[in-house]
Amino acid sequence: MKKRLLGRTVVLLSSLLLLTNTTYAQETEEIVLDSGNIAWMLTSSALVLMMTAPGLALFYGGLVRKKNILSVMMQCVFLMGMMTVVWGVCGYSFAFGGENPYVGNFDHLFLKGVMPSAELSMDASVDGMIFAVFQGMFFIITPALICGAFAERMKFSTMCVYSLLWGIFVYCPIAHWVWADSGWLCEWNEKASFPALDFAGGTVVHISSGMSALVCSILIGKRLGFGQEPMPPHNLTYTCIGAALLWVGWFGFNAGSALAANALAVNAFVATHMAAAAGVVAWSVAEWIQHGRPSVLGGCSGAVAGLVCITPAAGAVNPMQGILLGLAAGYVCFLACTKLKNTFGYDDSLDAFGVHGVGGTLGALLVGVFATKDITGERYGWLEGNAWQMVNQSVSILAAAALGIVGSFIILKVLDAVMGLRVTQDEELQGLDLTQHGEEGYIFL
Amino acid sequence: MKKIEAVIRHFKLEEVKDALTEAGVSGMTVTEVRGFGRQKGHKEQYRGAEYTVDFVPKVKIELIVDDDESQKVVDAILNTARTGQIGDGKIFVSDLGEAVRIRTGETGSESL
Numbered sequence: 368m369k370k371r372l373l374g375r376t377v378v379l380l381s382s383l384l385l386l387t388n389t390t391y392a393q394e395t396e397e398i399v400l401d402s403g404n405i406a407w408m409l410t411s412s413a414l415v416l417m418m419t420a421p422g423l424a425l426f427y428g429g430l431v432r433k434k435n436i437l438s439v440m441m442q443c444v445f446l447m448g449m450m451t452v453v454w455g456v457c458g459y460s461f462a463f464g465g466e467n468p469y470v471g472n473f474d475h476l477f478l479k480g481v482m483p484s485a486e487l488s489m490d491a492s493v494d495g496m497i498f499a500v501f502q503g504m505f506f507i508i509t510p511a512l513i514c515g516a517f518a519e520r521m522k523f524s525t526m527c528v529y530s531l532l533w534g535i536f537v538y539c540p541i542a543h544w545v546w547a548d549s550g551w552l553c554e555w556n557e558k559a560s561f562p563a564l565d566f567a568g569g570t571v572v573h574i575s576s577g578m579s580a581l582v583c584s585i586l587i588g589k590r591l592g593f594g595q596e597p598m599p600p601h602n603l604t605y606t607c608i609g610a611a612l613l614w615v616g617w618f619g620f621n622a623g624s625a626l627a628a629n630a631l632a633v634n635a636f637v638a639t640h641m642a643a644a645a646g647v648v649a650w651s652v653a654e655w656i657q658h659g660r661p662s663v664l665g666g667c668s669g670a671v672a673g674l675v676c677i678t679p680a681a682g683a684v685n686p687m688q689g690i691l692l693g694l695a696a697g698y699v700c701f702l703a704c705t706k707l708k709n710t711f712g713y714d715d716s717l718d719a720f721g722v723h724g725v726g727g728t729l730g731a732l733l734v735g736v737f738a739t740k741d742i743t744g745e746r747y748g749w750l751e752g753n754a755w756q757m758v759n760q761s762v763s764i765l766a767a768a769a770l771g772i773v774g775s776f777i778i779l780k781v782l783d784a785v786m787g788l789r790v791t792q793d794e795e796l797q798g799l800d801l802t803q804h805g806e807e808g809y810i811f812l
Numbered sequence: 813m814k815k816i817e818a819v820i821r822h823f824k825l826e827e828v829k830d831a832l833t834e835a836g837v838s839g840m841t842v843t844e845v846r847g848f849g850r851q852k853g854h855k856e857q858y859r860g861a862e863y864t865v866d867f868v869p870k871v872k873i874e875l876i877v878d879d880d881e882s883q884k885v886v887d888a889i890l891n892t893a894r895t896g897q898i899g900d901g902k903i904f905v906s907d908l909g910e911a912v913r914i915r916t917g918e919t920g921s922e923s924l
Contacts, residue, residue, distance in 0.1 A: 597863040599856060658857055668859065705860035718859060 400493055400627070407628035408497045414619025415504035419443050419511050422616050426609030426667070427515055430717045433601040434798025435519045436808040442514045442526060447507050449527060450534055454503040461539035462502065468551035468560070471543045501623060502542070509538055509572045515717030516580035517587045522790050523803040525782050533579065537774035541767050542571050552763045554746065563763030564738055564746060564756070566635065567624035569679025569731040570767035577724020578771035580715060586779045587788045589714035591795050603663050610667035614643050617674045621681040634742055635681035639674065642681075642693035646673020649697025657705075665701070668722060672700035675726035680734035683746065688737045695733065696726045728764055735760035813908040813921065814882040818873045819845065819901040820893040825871050831888040832875070838924060840875040851899030870901060876911055878921050 400408070424443035428436045450458070457476055465472030475481055481495040510530040517526070544550040545565050552563045552570075565571060590598065600606060621639040625632035650669025651661035676696030677689050684692065704721035715721060735756045738748035748756050782788060789795070794802035801807060820828060825842065832840065846867035853866040877885050886903055894900050913923035 597865075598861070599858055599863055662857065664858055709860050721859075 400497065404627045404629075405493065405497065407632065408501060408623060408626065411619035411623025412497070412501045412504055414616045415501070415508065415623065416447070416616075418613050418616035418620065419447055419504075419508045422609050422612035423508065423511050424609065425605045426613060426671070427518065427717050429602040429605030429607075429609060430515075430600040430664075431519050432598060432798070433809055434800055434807075436601065436605075436800065437804055437806055438523065438799035439514065439518055440808075441523070441804055443511050445523075445527065446511045446514075446530055449531065450507040450510060451503055453531060453534055454499075454506045458506055458534060458539055459499050459503065461535060462506075462542040463498075463547050465547075466549045467543075468549050468556075468558075469544065470540055471547065498626070501626075502546075505542075505568060505572055505620075506534060506538060509568075509576045510534055512572070512576040512719055512723050513580045513583060515719035516584040516715050517788075518716040519799065520590050520789050520795050521583075521587060522787060523799070525786050525788050528786070529778055529782055532778045533775065536778070537575060537579065537770055538571070541575050541770055544766065545571050545763065552759075552766065561759040561762040562746075563731075563759045564683050564734045564743075564748075565679040565731065565763065566682035566734075567621045567678045569675075569727050569734070570763050573675050573678060573723040573727025574731060574764060574767040575771040577720050577722070577727050578768045579775040580719035581713070581724055582772050582775040583779065584713050584715040584720065586776070586783070590716065591792060593714045594712075600664065607663055607667055610670055614670055614674065617643070617678075621674075621678060625682060631682055631742070634685065637686045638681050638684055638689035639677050641686045641689040642673040642677030642696070643670045644673070645690040645693025646670050646676070646697040646700075649673075649694045650701045651697075653698050653701045668700065668704065668718070669697040672696040672722050672726045675700075675723055676730035676733065678727070679730045680737065683734050683738040683743050683748070685739060685742055688739070691737070692730060692733050696729055699729055700726050728768075731760050731764045732757070813876055813911060813924075814879055815906050815908045816873075816875050816877060816882065816885055816889075817904045817906075818889045818893065819847070819870045819903075820873065820889070821895070821899065821901060822869070822871050824893045824895075825873075827892045828873065828889055831892040832873075832885060835884050835888045836881065837875055837877065837885060840873055843872045843874075845870050845872045849899075849902065868899065876908055876924055878924070 420440070420443040424440045427443070428439045431439055455478055459478065459481065460473055460475035461471040463471060464474040478499065480487065481492065481499050483489045483492040510533055513530075513533070514526070544552040545563065547553060548556055550556055551560045553559045554562050554564055556562065563570065592598070617639055618636055622632040622636035625635055646669040647666050648669070650665045650672060654665040655661045673693035673696050676692045680689070680692055700722050703725040704718045708715060708718070708721060734748065736749045738746055738756065739751060740747045746756070747753050779788060790799065790802060818828070829840070846869050848866050848868055851868055853864055853868055856863050856865055873889075875885070882905060886905060889903055910919060911923045912919050
């Protein structure tokens with residue numbers, strides 16, 4: 368990842384050097400980012416954090432019953448805390464340390480070699496620090512996405528341990544495969560076995576979390592009364608606000624993944640926006656035709672589906688192709704959430720698999736179809752004659768899905784034996800807010 | 813004294829209140845309620861799940877009046893709350909044992 372960052376920055380700075388004759392960049396091995404890039408990357412990092420809470424917290428919070436809203440909010444907030452600490456202590460190192468194609472190493476434990484120290488000056492640390500904090504935000508939201516699958520019934524303690532282990536044993540390796548310079552799926556690694564296009568996390572974030580969500584929803588079982596009693600969303604107003612915040616935050620997620628304030632970021636921003644918009648239209652129209660009315664929840668879900676789908680592609684397709692991806696995602700995810708789930712009867716409560724697993728897979732495939740030299744400069748997809756890219760994409764999808772599924776299965780089986788996955792029947796009926804946190808979301812009087 | 817309870821449509825509340833005030837009623841209590849009578853509920857869809865919502869939201873007015881005022885008040889509600897469509901609501905009239913104003917301890921009609 369660093370290489371990509373540096374490669375692009377070198378050009379930018381060398382042109383700057385000609386103009387201003389500054390020499391600071393020559394004094395150190397590391398290229399120091401200029402202030403415009405730093406400002407954009409710090410902003411992007413903050414935007415990605417905003418996606419988890421309030422974005423996802425409100426989006427998911429509105430979808431559960433009112434006795435469980437705080438449990439969802441707490442899952443998001445606590446993950447912001449726990450995953451960040453884990454990232455600093457070891458996650459970053461496990462994801463981006465070393466030269467092995469498959470796993471990271473212990474080089475950067477406690478951010479050693481990343482944060483400023485006697486060996487590393489403030490200026491020289493900027494590059495690594497920005498990358499670490501930006502990637503850290505991804506480490507938070509990815510397990511938070513899975514919470515949608517087991518909402519309203521999972522023990523909070525087990526959720527914490529699951530997320531911790533999942534982050535280390537599932538997220539970090541996948542991030543390493545796809546985004547570390549030495550990764551076997553890394554786009555810019557010349558020695559990669561299957562260089563896959565994943566600009567901002569189609570495999571690393573959405574396929575990994577979406578597939579894990581499916582395993583979670585099956586292993587933990589259905590909510591009490593699922594299919595017999597109504598479980599409508601208790602506050603779609605929150606869900607709508609949450610979706611809008613996710614949309615805005617996603618600009619940091621995708622355009623920030625250019626790792627600089629440059630042309631690539633601009634394209635990613637516009638393509639992302641187009642895809643989200645097309646997702647809204649596709650899902651809403653599909654509902655309009657099938658159910659006679661377009662729903663608010665459908666419109667919001669469509670936006671998220673479009674955003675998920677464009678995530679791996681934002682740096683490889685143009686905005687009009689972004690619209691195609693968004694339309695496809697809106698309709699396919701609509702089918703996944705309405706038809707697929709009903710057919711198989713699993714209780715993916717908030718459709719984490721239906722939107723992230725399905726939308727992520729779709730995006731990872733479609734970027735292989737549409738990737739264009741106009742945007743990437745070198746890599747291109749099937750439509751421009753590189754059918755082999757589809758193989759790379761498929762391998763990356765299968766690899767991320769396999770580790771997500773197998774990893775989650777093992778972790779959950781162990782945790783089930785050690786501490787149990789679900790709250791008791793009585794606790795579930797009372798609601799997780801009261802039984803897991805001793806609080807209520809809504810107190811009148 | 814009579815207790816009059818009327819379950820009416822939300823949007824009729826202001827109109828009914830004005831008519832009752834004009835009829836000389838000095839106070840009332842309003843609550844949001846849900847229920848069903850001849851007007852049945854509706855269907856709601858959230859992603860793939862369809863739910864039938866049987867309980868329809870309505871507003872309930874409660875007021876206490878002297879026996880001889882009762883008919884006038886019922887008429888006022890009837891005239892203002894009616895649309896002619898199913899779902900206009902119901903009025904219940906019952907005898908009331910006692911009423912007390914907490915501040916003064918007055919009872920009966922004086923407390924109203």
